[in-house]
Structures are given as C-alpha cells and as structure tokens.
Amino acid sequence: MEQYKYIVLLTVFLVVGCSNAQEPKQASITPVKNLEWQLGYSPIEQHSGSFINKADGEEYIYFSEPSTKKVLDILTLDGELKWHISLAALNSLNERVEGFQVLSPDSILVVSMYTNHLYCFNSKGEVWKHIDLNPLLEKLGGGKHEVFVPSYGGHFYKNDALLFLGTSSIELENEPSWEQIDIIRSTYNIANKSPQCFQFSNIFSDSIKVRSGLTAYTTKYLCGKDSMALGAFQYLLAKDKLIRYSEHSNQFHLVSNSTLEVVDTVFARSEHTSVGCTPLLVELKNFESGAIVETRQTQGCMVQMVHDHYRNLYYLSVKHDVRNRKDLENVRDGRGPWSLMIYNSDLELMNEILMPEQTYAPENLIVCKQGLLIGTNRREYKTYEHDKAKYELFEVVVPATSDN
Amino acid sequence: MIRPNMSFLKWWFPLLLIIEIGCHSPAAKENSAAEMEHVFSFLEENGYQPSSDKATRMVLVLTDVSCPTCNKSYALFLEKYVADPTIAIVVSASPAALDISAFNDEKATNVVVDHRNQFRNLTSLKGSGAILLKANRIDTIVELSAQRLDKDFQFIEEQLK
DSSP states (O other): OOHHHHHHHHHHHHHHHHHOOOOOOOOOOEEEEEEEOOSSOOOOOOGGEEEEEETTTTEEEEEETTTTTTTEEETTTTOEEEEEEEEEEHHHHTTTTEEEEETTTOOOOOESSSEEEEEEEOSSEEEEEEEHHHHHHHHHHHEEEEOOOOOOOOEEEEETTEEEEEEEEESSSOOOOOOOOOHHHHHHHHHHTTTEEEEESTTSSOOOEEEEEEEEEEIIIIIIIEEEOOOOOOEEOOOOOEEOTTTTOSSEEEOTTTTOOOEEEOOOOOSSOOOOOEEEEETTTTOOOOHHHHHHHHHHHEEEEEEETTTEEEEEEEEEOOOOOTTHHTTTTTSSOOOEEOOTTTTTEEEEEEETTTSSSSOOOOEETTTTEOOOOOSTTOOOOTTEEEEEEEEOOOTTTTTO | OOOOOOTTTHHHHHHHHHHHHHTTTTTHHHHHHHHHHHHHHHHHHHTOOSSSSSSSOEEEOOSSSSSSSHHHHHHHGGGGTTTTTTTEEESSOTTTTOOGGGGGGOOOTTEEOTTTOOGGGGGSOSEEEEEEEETTTEEEEEEOOGGGHEEEHEEEEEEEO
C-alpha cells in the first residue's frame, strides 16, 4: 500500500499545481457605435490612424487620400473636422505615397513609394523637411535597398528614429510584373540573404545615422532559402517592442532595438484556423501569379497587429483559411471570418474573438482612447461607400484584476 | 486485290460533321455576346452614354492590380481618350492607390468610375487593359504586361486610329 500513498500524493500535487497556474485574464470587446465621416473619399488603412497632439493633449483621428485628391483630414472622434490640409505639393514632387504618419498637424511624415524619400509637411501643406534616404542606404553597401512601412498602416517613426523593413535590388522605378518572373526570382534570391530592416536615427539633426538588421530574416524565420515569402511587409513599432510578423508564418518575432535581430518568438495559435500561408518555391518552374493570389486570398494568416497604449494590450487580426468553403468567391481576400487575438503586455494570449465575415476589415484596426476602431468600409463589401470613412467603435473590456 | 473497307465511312462522316458543327457552334459567340451584354449593362447603369451614331469601339480598363508603374503610365495614356464617345473608359483603380483625378473631369463623359471594383467579374480581364469590340461583340482582350508595355500601348493606339 506504501506505493499508493505516493501515487495519491503525486496526483494531488499535479491537480493543485495545474489549478494554480496563472492563466491570463480574459479581455473582450463590445460594439459601441458606428462611426461615419463624410470626407469625399474613402481612405485606405495605410493612410489612416490616430495620434495625440502634444500641443493640446487631445487625441485625433486622421484620414488621408494622397494619390488623387491629395488631402489630409484631422478630426475628433466625435466627427469635428479640426484640420483639412492640402497635400498638393506632392504634385510637384512627383511622388507616390508609401507611408503616412501624423505626429502633429505640423509634423506630417510622408514616405515616398519606391524612391526612398521622407517629406515632412506642416498644416499649411508645405514641405519643411526633406530627407533623401538613398545616400544613407548606399553607405550600407550590398546594392540597392528599398524601404517599406508597415503594410496596413502603423507607426514607422518613434523617438527621433525611423524604422523600415526593406528589401534589396528591386528595380526601384520599375517594379517587375509577375510575367518577369526571372527578375523576381533573382530579386528574392538576393533579398533573402540581405538585411531586411533599416533604422535611421537622429533624423531631425544634421548627422543622421543608419544601420541595418534582420539579415536573411525571410530564410531564417519564414520559409527557408529556396522559398519566396511574398506579400506584405508587416511589423509593429510599439512603445517598448519591435515585432516582426508575416503572412507566411504562425510566429511573430520580437526584435531587439539594440541589435535589430530576433530575440524571442511567440506562436500565434488560433482555435479556428491554421495560421501561415504556404511559401512559394523560388525555383518553381510553372510559377504563376495566380498561385500567389490564391495562396494569399484563401489561406489563414496574420494580417495586422496594433498596440493599445491605453490598455497596454496587443491586437492581432488573423484571417481564417477558407479553402474548404463552398462559397469561396464570397469569402476570399479577407472577406471571410477572422479572429481578433488579444494579447497582454507579456504577449500572452488573453482571448480569441471570432469576427463575422463580410462585416469588418481585418486590416483596418485603429486604437483610440475610447477603444478599438475596426473598419467597415471595404471596396468588396456591398455596403461600401466611396466617399466615406466608416468604422465600428468597440469598447475594450479588461478584467479589473488584470495586470494590464 | 484488296479493296478498302469503306463501311466505316457510314459513321465516320456523320461523326466528323458533328465534330465540325460542334467546333463552330455559336456557343463561344453566345458567351461573348452575353459577356458584352453584361459589360454594356454595367456601363449604362453607371452613366456611360454611347454615341448615338457610332458604335463603341473599345472598353479601356484602368485598375491598380499588379505593376503600379504600368498602371501609372496607362492612366496618362488613357487621358487622351477622355471624352471620345466611341470609347468607354472604366476606372476600377482605387483613387487612394492611383491618381485618377483626370477621369473625374466634367469633360470625361465616357468614363465610368467603378467604385466597388465590380468590372473584374464581368470579363476575363482582371488587370488593366483593353477590350476590343467588333460588331458589338468582344473581339480581343489585351491585358497589359510590364514586359511588353510599349507594344501593348502601340497595339491599342493602332486599333483606335
């Protein structure tokens, strides 16, 4: 009987041990109200966001349309238009816009597409600072580099430093089409081995410094040396964290600010879907752009991660794999169901919330003081309106005892 | 002397005839006509007014799909056809992705702005390009390619002379 004593004791320890394990407290979201702003255009997520204006301590939402109308509107969440800024100066610059971040009405950062330039606009629509990043990138060697901001919007500037993802040897002015697959293959072969992150510090001084990191990130963390990790350049520049993630992985990576290399990995596990699109082989003979489109539009993957600095939470949208759906045409390309994953400040999963299909855009999350704004105005939705910004405001409910 | 067995001809000729008729059946033309009907319904629902005395010769489609540089060049190329009543221009590109201000002009009476990007569901043309019409049917579809962009522009221009 002596041996049973030990078995019973061991069982008790195990049960007690398990029940004492610290489960992160659940957080949830509740829809509060629909918000619509009549702007005369429908902004895309890359050109939308929120910021706190240091001059008055208030939070504002901004929407921009820098391609056709070339305007920026800064509003309160209640819909009051505070600033309407013309960006007509972009015409004379002959630039298209890659990235947009508003620090204040007089510090509007615009990153050009393909040409590696940063422009700072003021509220009169004048460019008061221009930085050509190319000479700085050339110092790094290794051929041409091209910088990218977060694909679905988000900050690329923090503490007097710019942080971009990047790639090498793309033909900057002439992006190859999928029919030029040989160029694309060689581009990815080089890019896979190159630095994929660029940081420019002291940008408002005369001695801007540049350094690179995440060398060969794609092959090390996403898809191996013979694959192409196509698609979005996704990263989150949060308060004290730099997080790199991708459509091609079920992990997101914490990157050290000092070394610009990966220091930790977190798995994004969903109860509803597999996460991570299949990478494509670089040497695939019958490679077709259709395969890429099919992969990205139908497989489950991480879409957008944002940081809620008010509640110190992280939200990650994960679209679901819809390949088995009979009504595939209705749910492909981000129109299907998706999950909103909520993580605490230690990046522990607090909750996974199933979002309905064809209602909310998984790539259009904006954090504000009142909660989380999720876009509802996608071109593919039947309710799309081409002259408005439309969001639903969700209240974020965090348990009072949580450490968040 | 061996005489060839000609009995197979009894069924071979009718079979050939069926195959021949099958190949030239009007199904393809019917498909093209149905496609064209959808295209014209879409254009007219969105405000396109065809010329009363001249047939529509071509539908030019501008998207923001694939090569952005090509689409930018194509937008500039299309500007000279704004206000030509024998050409319909469909702008499916998002104004946030491509400067389409030239197509919002009052003179642009032959331009249809496809806000919800629905035109791509009507024909096999998914990116930017041209649909050449003949006798109100789709004759040729040209999808722009970065590799042969100049040739594509040249071809479209020649067809419009």
